[in-house]
Amino acid sequence: MLSLSSLMGTAALMAESDDAQAAIEWAEHFQKNYRLMTDEEKAEARARLEKRYSEEYGKQVTVDTTPAQPGVLMGYALNIRKCIGCRRCVHACVAENNQSRGKNRPGEKIEWIQVLRMERGKFDAEKMNHGYPEGLGIQVGGNAYTPVGQVLEGQYHYTPDLVPEKDATYMPIACMQCEKPPCVKVCPVRTTYREPDGVVVIDYNWCIGCRMCMGACPYWARRLNVTNPVLPKEEMNPVTHYLGNRPRMRGVVEKCHWCLQRTRHGRYPACVEVCPVGARKFGNLLDPNSEVSLILARKNVFRLKADLNTFPKFFYFYD
Amino acid sequence: MKKIALYTTIFALFGGALYVAVAAGKTGAATQPAEAQAATTEAAPAQPAAAAETAAAPADAAKEPVVCFESRKGASEVTQREIRPGWPNVKCSPTTGAALWYGDPFDGTVPMGKMPGLENIPEGHALVKPRSEKLAILPMCATACHNGVGPKFTPPTLPKDKKPTPIPTMEGLLPELKEFQHGRGRLWCLDCHHTTQRNKLVDNFGDPIDFDQSQLLCGKCHGDKLRDWRDGIHGKRIGEWASDGKKRWFLCTECHNPHNVQQGERNRGFAQLQPEPPPPLPKGMPDMKHELVHPVAH
Numbered sequence: 162m163l164s165l166s167s168l169m170g171t172a173a174l175m176a177e178s179d180d181a182q183a184a185i186e187w188a189e190h191f192q193k194n195y196r197l198m199t200d201e202e203k204a205e206a207r208a209r210l211e212k213r214y215s216e217e218y219g220k221q222v223t224v225d226t227t228p229a230q231p232g233v234l235m236g237y238a239l240n241i242r243k244c245i246g247c248r249r250c251v252h253a254c255v256a257e258n259n260q261s262r263g264k265n266r267p268g269e270k271i272e273w274i275q276v277l278r279m280e281r282g283k284f285d286a287e288k289m290n291h292g293y294p295e296g297l298g299i300q301v302g303g304n305a306y307t308p309v310g311q312v313l314e315g316q317y318h319y320t321p322d323l324v325p326e327k328d329a330t331y332m333p334i335a336c337m338q339c340e341k342p343p344c345v346k347v348c349p350v351r352t353t354y355r356e357p358d359g360v361v362v363i364d365y366n367w368c369i370g371c372r373m374c375m376g377a378c379p380y381w382a383r384r385l386n387v388t389n390p391v392l393p394k395e396e397m398n399p400v401t402h403y404l405g406n407r408p409r410m411r412g413v414v415e416k417c418h419w420c421l422q423r424t425r426h427g428r429y430p431a432c433v434e435v436c437p438v439g440a441r442k443f444g445n446l447l448d449p450n451s452e453v454s455l456i457l458a459r460k461n462v463f464r465l466k467a468d469l470n471t472f473p474k475f476f477y478f479y480d
Numbered sequence: 481m482k483k484i485a486l487y488t489t490i491f492a493l494f495g496g497a498l499y500v501a502v503a504a505g506k507t508g509a510a511t512q513p514a515e516a517q518a519a520t521t522e523a524a525p526a527q528p529a530a531a532a533e534t535a536a537a538p539a540d541a542a543k544e545p546v547v548c549f550e551s552r553k554g555a556s557e558v559t560q561r562e563i564r565p566g567w568p569n570v571k572c573s574p575t576t577g578a579a580l581w582y583g584d585p586f587d588g589t590v591p592m593g594k595m596p597g598l599e600n601i602p603e604g605h606a607l608v609k610p611r612s613e614k615l616a617i618l619p620m621c622a623t624a625c626h627n628g629v630g631p632k633f634t635p636p637t638l639p640k641d642k643k644p645t646p647i648p649t650m651e652g653l654l655p656e657l658k659e660f661q662h663g664r665g666r667l668w669c670l671d672c673h674h675t676t677q678r679n680k681l682v683d684n685f686g687d688p689i690d691f692d693q694s695q696l697l698c699g700k701c702h703g704d705k706l707r708d709w710r711d712g713i714h715g716k717r718i719g720e721w722a723s724d725g726k727k728r729w730f731l732c733t734e735c736h737n738p739h740n741v742q743q744g745e746r747n748r749g750f751a752q753l754q755p756e757p758p759p760p761l762p763k764g765m766p767d768m769k770h771e772l773v774h775p776v777a778h
């Protein structure tokens with residue numbers, strides 16, 4: 162009753178204003194959480210956003226609201242033996258998903274995929290008696306301090322002339338689309354949630370930028386728009402989804418959403434399509450013949466930080 | 481009742497005030513980008529002018545289409561063009577020239593030939609980019625030199641052993657043959673190329689295989705890889721993700737160089753290439769040395 166009347170008060174104010182821009186901002190400000198919106202309200206929000214973005218970017222921008230398709234649970238697999246660390250996936254993602262790409266101020270450039278370069282370790286006879294503390298014989302084992310295989314202690318900024326380097330492996334990470342997402346558990350305004358097809362999405366309009374989810378995510382997947390996003394008109398991708406790659410505003414968190422604007426219409430995510438070695442695989446986990454299901458059935462598969470019980474739907478595998 | 485009415489009026493007023501504050505804040509925020517935009521548009525004419533200069537200097541270069549390579553350098557390429565206004569078929573990396581984004585995944589493809597194991601894929605859903613178009617000397621192979629005529633072929637003779645004899649003309653046409661490296665020295669030309677039809681490959685029965693179906697040749701030895709490729713686990717596909725979706729299948733030789741497979745320092749199947757630029761350094765970090773410092777010495 163009380164809030165209703167306060168709304169009426171503002172509505173009365175609004176009726177007097179004939180400023181279309183203000184009307185749009187007002188409507189956006191009082192928009193419901195996307196999950197609670199009726200189909201009409203979604204259509205309204207969509208029309209409003211399409212109008213605003215089209216004007217802002219000087220081209221016809223579409224904002225899709227296609228819901229999850231029944232019988233689909235999206236899954237992703239990455240062949241860790243194949244990845245050569247070329248970072249094409251990182252840049253394809255930026256081209257597709259309208260991230261901020263400024264160069265001048267810190268935080269203006271946002272990339273969702275990170276490629277970790279990791280050293281290949283080895284066991285070494287010379288290190289048999291080394292240990293910690295040094296000189297006291299083996300207290301904490303010698304060879305244990307030469308990492309063998311993968312350790313999550315990597316480099317993001319490697320710049321060799323050619324990849325893959327001889328003694329390195331590469332591990333791309335992004336949002337794992339957890340089945341039990343810690344980010345969803347902590348969001349105080351419940352603006353990030355899991356869609357029925359398994360993708361964890363964000364309604365940017367309701368994000369208050371509190372960064373709880375960034376702290377909760379064990380995979381460093383989330384990014385905050387610290388500045389006003391820098392998105393040149395000619396580079397902007399006009400095919401967008403409401404929960405996906407539509408342009409974001411300052412102060413909201415964003416992350417990988419498996420290219421919802423593509424995958425809801427059957428198309429592979431952008432990173433899958435550019436990976437030169439075919440390390441990235443995407444498909445329907447409920448379809449036993451999909452690439453991902455066959456990988457799960459046939460290959461050696463692991464999930465990153467499986468001990469945290471986040472149940473990612475992003476799998477790493479090797480031949 | 482009166483009290484409630486009073487509260488409502490207070491709240492209505494408060495709500496109104498709140499709205500005014502919000503609106504003021506928003507317009508304040510809105511004008512700022514507008515100003516910034518004006519500034520950029522002011523600065524913009526200078527930039528296009530500079531761009532126009534650089535573009536005008538090599539005037540033909542501006543017309544020259546942008547071509548980017550797809551998987552590895554030296555194999556399939558795609559020429560950039562606009563499909564609809566503001567929507568290119570491909571975006572290329574300004575750093576490396578690699579294809580970075582596909583607007584049209586089926587650009588320049590043809591249906592893949594028949595292959596056992598792919599019966600469940602609907603007609604026209606498996607596409608390939610013809611390799612034969614890229615192999616420049618292919619049409620000449622069987623007409624110019626390996627044409628079955630000439631003194632050597634009457635009476636027809638075939639090589640007596642499998643020791644490849646270096647032919648200078650051949651090596652001139654395909655310099656990579658000098659570093660021929662496949663099967664660690666246990667393969668030679670005619671294990672893969674057809675004896676009498678040199679613009680074809682050869683299967684286990686001695687029958688010709690088209691260059692656009694190299695998987696049938698490679699699968700003779702690499703059967704496990706062929707199976708994984710057929711199931712979509714090995715190799716690259718672009719287009720639709722559904723298991724029976726319309727996809728462009730990348731052929732073996734679009735990623736692997738058949739004449740020099742263990743290319744590069746890492747001695748793996750894929751050639752080394754230049755990486756795309758790294759992410760921005762964290763605030764206050766002048767270089768990436770902090771990444772090399774391990775918490776534990778080793």
Ligand code: SF4
Nearest residue numbers: 336337339342344378
């Ligand atoms: S990877 Fe991080 S952001 Fe993605 S669902 Fe899991 S916790 Fe959330």
Ligand code: SF4
Nearest residue numbers: 244245247248250436
């Ligand atoms: S594009 Fe593929 S090979 Fe390159 S870094 Fe990404 S996953 Fe690795």
